[in-house]
Every structure is written in C-alpha cells, then in structure tokens.
Amino acid sequence: MTDTNEAIAALTRRVEVLEAEADIRRLQARYMFLCDTPIPEFDVADDEQRIDLIMELYTDDAVWEGVGEYYDGQFGRAEGADAVRRHFEGFWSQERDPALVLNAHYLTSEQIQVDGETATGQWIHMQPWLFADGSSVLRSSRLNNAFRKVGGSWKISRTRTENVFVAPLPDRWAGDYPSRSVLMRP
DSSP states (O other): HHHHHHHHHHHHHHHHHHHHEEEEHHHHHHHHHHHHHOSSSTTOOOOHHHHHHTTTEEEEEEEEEEEHHHHHHHHHHHESSSHHHHHHHHHHHHSSSSOOEEOOEEEEEEEEEEEETTTEEEEEEEEEEEEEESEEEEEEEEEEEEEEEEEEEEEEEEEEEEEEEEOOOOOOOOOOOOOOOTTTTO
C-alpha cells in the first residue's frame, strides 16, 4: 500500500507543477495582452481601467524593474503595489509625440521553474512599436519574473526586464493595423 500512496503523491506533485506552469503561462500572457496598444480587452474605456486589470495580476509587495545599461535609467525600480501602479500610470499618462498607435507583445523561449508556492519564469519578448507619424521600432527584452501563490491563485511578485535591442524599422513598414481592437466583443 505504501508504494501506491507514494506513487499517488508523486503524481499529485507532478500535476500540481504542470497546473502551476499553465497558470503562470496564462498570467504572463494576460499581462502582455493588457499592455498591448490598442488594448484588446473588451469594454476597457481608458488606461485607468487597464491599469486596474494589470494590478490585479500583481502581489501587494511586487517589484517592477528595468535592469541593465539601457533599462536602468529608462524604467528604474518600483517596489510595492502603489509604486508599481505609479509606474504604469507614468507610462500611459505620457503625452507621446508622435503618439503610440500600436504595440504588440510576442513571448518566446519560455522557461518556468516551480518550487511549491513560488516560481520563476524567463522569456524573450519582442514588440513592434508603431507611431502616428509612421515611424516605428522593434524592441526585444529578456524577462526574468517571479511569481507567488496568493489565496490559491498565482500572482506576479516581480517583473524584471532587460533590453536585448531596440532597432528602428523603415517608416510606414506596416500599412494595415487597427485603431481599436474588436476581437473581444461579445
């Protein structure tokens, strides 16, 4: 009977890890989705609502930081929910000239390590930025994020991003893109 109990316990642990990995994968993808422009989430009227949805993904003691020679000065470090919220408010409240009309986040090279109620995840992320004047850049970053289970749900406890490159793209290389997303409409 002990062998059966041990086998069941081992299978249970393996299933818990697989479920945690899937939850973390969805959590990270949700964060990136909410950061896209135009925001694809249905019925989000403004950036304040967007930020509220993003903050639901974070722990109260979360850290958001840009690291490395390029991102240290650009993004800095925000510790705690209030500081992380201010970071996002600062990002979306900026009057950009030219205005940002589109960015989309693509994640690759995923590695998730679960250790009980905590986990880490690494990704490489790419995103094109298109501006109202037709200019654009392609950005790439490495993400080294941390997660913690809170009240039975996984949350982001640290977002750490490091620049890989920023490359200018030819003007007006993307000719067709939406002014707003309609995918999430009922």
